[in-house]
Amino acid sequence: MAVILDGKMLSAKFREGIKAETEILKHKTGKAPGIAVILAGDDPASNVYVTSKERTAIECGFHSVVERVSANVTTEDILKLVKKFNDDDKIHGILVQLPLPRNCDEKTILRAIKPEKDVDGFHPYNVGLLNIGEDCLMPCTPFGVMNMLADYGIELSGKNAVVIGRSNIVGKPIAAMLLKANATVTICHSKTKNLAEICSKADILVAAMGRPKFVTREFIKTGAVVIDVGINRLDGKLCGDVDYDGVKDMCSFITPVPGGVGPMTITTLMQNTLKAFKMIEKL
Numbered sequence: 001m002a003v004i005l006d007g008k009m010l011s012a013k014f015r016e017g018i019k020a021e022t023e024i025l026k027h028k029t030g031k032a033p034g035i036a037v038i039l040a041g042d043d044p045a046s047n048v049y050v051t052s053k054e055r056t057a058i059e060c061g062f063h064s065v066v067e068r069v070s071a072n073v074t075t076e077d078i079l080k081l082v083k084k085f086n087d088d089d090k091i092h093g094i095l096v097q098l099p100l101p102r103n104c105d106e107k108t109i110l111r112a113i114k115p116e117k118d119v120d121g122f123h124p125y126n127v128g129l130l131n132i133g134e135d136c137l138m139p140c141t142p143f144g145v146m147n148m149l150a151d152y153g154i155e156l157s158g159k160n161a162v163v164i165g166r167s168n169i170v171g172k173p174i175a176a177m178l179l180k181a182n183a184t185v186t187i188c189h190s191k192t193k194n195l196a197e198i199c200s201k202a203d204i205l206v207a208a209m210g211r212p213k214f215v216t217r218e219f220i221k222t223g224a225v226v227i228d229v230g231i232n233r234l235d236g237k238l239c240g241d242v243d244y245d246g247v248k249d250m251c252s253f254i255t256p257v258p259g260g261v262g263p264m265t266i267t268t269l270m271q272n273t274l275k276a277f278k279m280i281e282k283l
């Protein structure tokens with residue numbers, strides 16, 4: 001029977017650690033880690049994420065600022081906000097909530113964030129460092145997955161890892177992180193032939209495709225570790241990219257949806273903010 005990788009429990013444990021360390025650093029320096037989130041438009045899902053980020057930051061003892069601007073905002077307006085937070089000594093992490101309204105130039109905006117405050121790890125400078133295996137701020141969802149694998153003591157060195165999905169926020173960075181952990185990594189995507197056959201050789205299978213319950217028994221090697229990053233809605237209910245009930249008896253470890261990878265993402269954002277604080281304040 002598979003061990004369920006409990007992201008809810010783990011993120012609560014990590015948050016306690018972040019809170020305790022923040023408390024100590026506040027006493028020592030008189031300063032707190034600060035995070036600024038820019039939310040443009042009124043997308044309901046983005047609003048929920050940002051509110052949750054704000055609540056978690058405050059719970060961790062951080063200084064938290066949220067700038068909510070209308071969907072009619074221009075690239076220039078957002079660049080001004082980014083500059084304001086780049087220059088603000090109380091802010092150590094800046095996050096621009098995606099997706100941005102269509103009229104905004106996402107690339108230009110993300111590149112304007114100072115790399116040392118880029119707590120989403122999307123700036124090409126941090127992407128480059130990740131890909132040459134150097135210490136940097138790393139994207140939250142894949143870094144959260146790595147923390148989860150480490151906490152459960154799952155060995156990666158020499159293992160066959162298959163990642164389904166090649167996005168810049170999940171697929172590519174998790175592949176780079178698994179490679180750094182000495183796994184042998186294959187990246188699959190929408191043009192990959194014989195997907196199920198490739199996946200069925202994986203000791204570690206990461207599904208990040210956004211296709212509800214796509215990964216079925218024929219994709220799974222008996223004893224595999226299965227990480228489901230997908231968040232989909234099917235018949236009004238949340239589900240992952242993996243057919244959880246159909247495959248779980250074949251796996252050694254598996255993440256549920258909800259309650260697996262999802263809760264780790266915001267916690268990892270807090271870890272990144274604390275890391276940026278320590279780097280910037282030279283602690």
Ligand code: NAD
Binds near residue numbers: 164189211262
């Ligand atoms: P994306 O749409 O940017 O990328 C999806 C990737 O899957 C693409 O590279 C595509 O080639 C691949 N793909 C799509 N259909 C495929 C198929 N039939 N066969 C093989 N490959 C296929 O998505 P994303 O931003 O990487 O997100 C992926 C999923 O993860 C989504 O469900 C998203 O909601 C979820 N997500 C979850 C979190 C979290 O915190 N848990 C964070 C980010 C994304």
